[in-house]
Amino acid sequence: MISTKRTIGSSSQVLDVNSVLAAIEQSLAMIEFDTNGNVLWANEKFAAAMGYDTSEMSGLKHQQFCTTEFVNSEEYEVFWNNLRSGRTFQEKVLRVTKDKRFLWLEATYTSVYDNDGHIQGIIKVATDITARENAISQLTNELQHMAEGILERAEDGISTAHEVTSSTEQVVQETDKNMKVLELLEQKAELVGNLIIKIRKIADYTNLLAINAAIESARAKEYGRGFKVVADEVRKLAKQTEETTREVNSNLESIASQVAEVVQGMKHSQTIIVDGQTRIHKAVDQFKGIGTAADQLDKQAKTLGDVL
Incomplete structure (x- = not known):
């Protein structure tokens, strides 16, 4: 024995x-x-x-x-x-x-x-150990399915973020163009304002000449009656020019004020858009990180199945 x-x-x-x-x-x-x-x-x-x-x-x-x-x-x-x-x-x-x-x-x-x-x-x-192996296999499949789902969502998120980024970049480009147009409009408005100042000076000078002409016609008495009529018409014209100049200047100032507000608003929008781009890029990086983690999870699930 x-x-x-x-x-x-x-x-x-x-x-x-x-x-x-x-x-x-x-x-x-x-x-x-x-x-x-x-x-x-x-x-x-x-x-x-x-x-x-x-x-x-x-x-x-x-x-x-x-x-x-x-x-x-x-x-x-x-x-x-x-x-x-x-x-x-x-x-x-x-x-x-x-x-x-x-x-x-x-x-x-x-x-x-x-x-x-x-x-x-x-x-x-x-x-x-069949029950254990089946449980491990089920767990592995669930982990792989989970990893595939996370990876798919991450890829969708990255794709959507890229689309948003592309659209945002187009908006930024259009905003830049509009900014340049507005800046050019501001420059034109400034030139028109300078012309109005010159016109106003001419009107003032014309009015002064009309006053001098009226004085000279008064001195000439009856010989200056015709000259006085011309002087009165010139004075009226100068007055109308002055009034029209003031009206144009008022409208121009209103336009300039509105342009300034639009420019300020567009600059603010541009700042928000640029900030949004930065956030989108960060989101893309995070989605990529999720995708990498999902890929690692998938590999670990396969390794788990092989080892166990």
């Missing part, structure tokens, strides 16, 4: 190997293969997990529990060559049940030696 020994304090306790194996068999799925992959024995847990009765297990082949892709791959041949050479295999594996369901197992394959040191078979101990 083979036994294992462990020490507790100053005493020792001997455990029967058959009792240990029985305890393991009750808690874990176990199956035995010969070196050609034929099933020699399987406990109830393994058979039930794979959808078989224990009586059906003997004589089945290992490849019946594997996917077609794995069986036909070079990896499968390497897998069995390693087991036949005494290497232990411990990894998460995908297997196929009797009713063609996929089952994930945390499996350990270990070679069993006879008394002469030759490998007489392979024992596999496994734990069904």
Whole structure:
């Protein structure tokens, strides 16, 4: 009888190997293969997990529990060559049940030696981790879906922001053009104002000449009556010019005041637009940051799925 020994304090306790194996068999799925992959024995847990009765297990082949892709791959041949050479295999594996369901197992394959040191078979101990793998797969898919959604929204946000930026730039350009037109209008209004000043001076001078002419006509008495009529008409003309000049100047001042208000308003609008452009550029940068984060989340979700 083979036994294992462990020490507790100053005493020792001997455990029967058959009792240990029985305890393991009750808690874990176990199956035995010969070196050609034929099933020699399987406990109830393994058979039930794979959808078989224990009586059906003997004589089945290992490849019946594997996917077609794995069986036909070079990896499968390497897998069995390693087991036949005494290497232990411990990894998460995908297997196929009797009713063609996929089952994930945390499996350990270990070679069993006879008394002469030759490998007489392979024992596999496994734990069904399908529920865990399905949960991880669902979580991974949800994370990837979430990342794709965030990335899509970020890209939409960037696209919209670029469109707004383009429209804003057009508004800025149009505003600049209008500003130049208004500035030119201000210059023209200033020139007209200068002309009005000159006209007013001419009117004043004409009025002065009319007064002098009236004085001279009075001195000439009856000989200056005709000259007096001309002087009166010139005075009237000067007065009309003065009144018209004042009216034009008043309207011009009103126009200049309105132009100044428009210019001030457009400058304020331009400031707001430029500030809006700055904010949009910041928003674009933030959207790009979200896109990068979403891409990293997608990669991490895929890595999580690969690792777990």
